Amino acid sequence: MSTNLEIHSLGMKTGTTLKIKGKVDSDAARFNVNLGNNSNDLALHFNPRFDDSRDGYVIVCNSKSGGSWQSEQREKQLPFSQGSTVKFSIEFKDDKFVIKMPEGVEMEFPNRHNYNHIDYMAVNGGFKVTSFKLD
Known part of the structure; x- marks a missing residue:
């Protein structure tokens, strides 16, 4: 799986939202967005x-x-389709991340490490980022 985008000085703090727009490859098996220290x-x-x-x-x-790796959390909804252009956001809260996706699908994931600052972001796999911003 190739890395499409890697940033080491993101500067994301609690209370901010990362908004990502991009295109899912028409033959994508999977993709991922990683946020952390490294x-x-x-x-x-x-x-x-x-x-x-x-x-x-x-x-x-x-x-x-x-x-x-720690324990997985699995959500059986997938509001993305291969070949589509999508927008989604990841809100960084004190205790969790709130991921908002197309079709009103939303999921939460706990901030297990109690981070209050994230500098590292990587996007890998069958997804090409066309824009992103921190709000």
């Missing part, structure tokens, strides 16, 4: 999958500490 310490791994062997279309969220 690739081994992630507060949020947001991973829409079009090919999950267990659930088919699913969104998997997780966190990583010291290079070790």
Whole structure:
């Protein structure tokens, strides 16, 4: 899985929202957006999958500490489709992340590491970012 975008000085603080717009590849199996300190310490791994062997279309969220994955949270709604242009947002709160997606689909993931600042963002897989901003 190739890295499409990697930023090491994002400057995201609690109370801000990351808005992302981009295009899902027409043959995408999956993509992910990672937020944290670095690739081994992630507060949020947001991973829409079009090919999950267990659930088919699913969104998997997780966190990583010291290079070790923690327990997955799986959401069986997937409001993205291959080949589509999408917008979604990730709100960074003190205790959780709130991810708002098309079709009014929303999910939450806990801020397991109690981060109050995120500098690292990476987008990997079958998704091309066309714009992003912090609000």
